[in-house]
Amino acid sequence: MNNKFLNPVNTQTWANGRHEVQCVRVIDETLDVRTFCFTSTQPVMHFFKPGQFVTFEIEINDQQVLRSYTISSSPSVPYSFSVTIKRVPGGQVSNWLHDNMKQGGFLAVHGPTGIFNCIDITGDKVLMLSGGVGITPVMSMARWWFDTNTDVDIVFVHSARTPRDIIYRRELEYMDARIDNFNLNLICEHYGNGESWSGYSGFLDQLKLNIIAPDFMDRIVYCCGPTPYMTAVKRILTDAGFNMANYYEESFGAPPEEDRIDAEQQASDTANLEVNSDDLLQVEFCKTGKSVKVKPGLTVHAAAAQLGLHIPKACGMGICGTCKVKKISGDVKMSHNGGITDDDVDAGYILSCCSIPQGDVSVEF
Numbered sequence: 001m002n003n004k005f006l007n008p009v010n011t012q013t014w015a016n017g018r019h020e021v022q023c024v025r026v027i028d029e030t031l032d033v034r035t036f037c038f039t040s041t042q043p044v045m046h047f048f049k050p051g052q053f054v055t056f057e058i059e060i061n062d063q064q065v066l067r068s069y070t071i072s073s074s075p076s077v078p079y080s081f082s083v084t085i086k087r088v089p090g091g092q093v094s095n096w097l098h099d100n101m102k103q104g105g106f107l108a109v110h111g112p113t114g115i116f117n118c119i120d121i122t123g124d125k126v127l128m129l130s131g132g133v134g135i136t137p138v139m140s141m142a143r144w145w146f147d148t149n150t151d152v153d154i155v156f157v158h159s160a161r162t163p164r165d166i167i168y169r170r171e172l173e174y175m176d177a178r179i180d181n182f183n184l185n186l187i188c189e190h191y192g193n194g195e196s197w198s199g200y201s202g203f204l205d206q207l208k209l210n211i212i213a214p215d216f217m218d219r220i221v222y223c224c225g226p227t228p229y230m231t232a233v234k235r236i237l238t239d240a241g242f243n244m245a246n247y248y249e250e251s252f253g254a255p256p257e258e259d260r261i262d263a264e265q266q267a268s269d270t271a272n273l274e275v276n277s278d279d280l281l282q283v284e285f286c287k288t289g290k291s292v293k294v295k296p297g298l299t300v301h302a303a304a305a306q307l308g309l310h311i312p313k314a315c316g317m318g319i320c321g322t323c324k325v326k327k328i329s330g331d332v333k334m335s336h337n338g339g340i341t342d343d344d345v346d347a348g349y350i351l352s353c354c355s356i357p358q359g360d361v362s363v364e365f
């Protein structure tokens with residue numbers, strides 16, 4: 001650790017935006033899951049809300065690729081942050097990171113951001129349900145609560161394929177042994193020859209849930225895992241009559257259909273509309289000195305694309321904050337999913353992927 005981080009005068013806190021970070025450690029968690037630890041190249045304390053994510057900007061085969069990953073570390077250890085990534089068949093970015101990101105490597109990162117976090121969603125009694133590498137946001141929350149000696153009553157239920165696939169197993173068992181308000185329950189689909197397993201076997205179901213957390217109806221549920229896992233969890237809870245207003249999941253990559261903003265689709269939709277030229281709206285990009293007249297309904301991002309201007313974009317759904325630009329003048333209608341803070345909005349920033357001009361608009365790009 002460079003001592004520059006310990007100088008409170010020079011050290012800044014992490015704000016949503018683009019930062020350069022350096023990989024300072026790579027840890028093998030399981031056979032196909034690795035944790036990558038990063039620090040900023042500038043002295044920065046990595047404060048964020050446990051459960052939030054960052055978006056990596058990576059050049060692969062001369063193409064810029066953006067991909068979001070939940071932060072697995074806790075802001076209680078702010079000198080670095082980590083992400084835990086599983087190698088998946090065909091996973092362009094995850095495999096690239098596994099193959100190429102070593103200690104000393106550099107990366108550009110956007111964020112942190114995200115509404116699935118334990119600061120904005122709170123409760124005295126919680127039930128954390130995770131499957132596979134979906135453990136990362138709830139692990140960040142658990143680490144935060146553990147490190148800060150909170151009195152939140154935590155039931156932590158993690159499902160893995162086999163005992164050897166349990167990510168962070170020793171750390172989870174340590175927390176379980178150390179404090180009495182952390183109750184760990186591990187479920188393995190099956191176990192291999194020569195492996196011993198004394199925990200739950202199979203899948204999470206109503207019966208197991210009743211045994212593990214008989215008071216689950218009184219808890220706030222945080223859930224993250226593969227889509228079939230989250231679908232099964234929701235079915236178990238709704239069948240039991242659980243109040244789904246107390247259910248929260250990492251909806252990363254799967255927001256409600258009506259919230260999806262697809263700029264290219266919008267561009268083609270609006271291109272097919274007959275519009276009076278008086279109704280065209282001017283979108284100006286003042287740094288590059290370019291402007292374009294667009295039909296109503298097009299996002300600022302799509303307007304930029306018409307000019308060949310590429311505002312960085314990852315999720316396209318107002319989640320990740322990658323496409324943030326400063327609005328200089330005019331009004332937009334922004335339908336985001338938590339990818340921008342109220343402070344940023346007050347300062348005039350918008351997410352270009354989900355902001356639709358309501359008149360002539362000028363942005364800083």
Ligand code: FES
Nearest residue numbers: 314316318321353
């Ligand atoms: S690209 Fe993610 S918020 Fe716009």
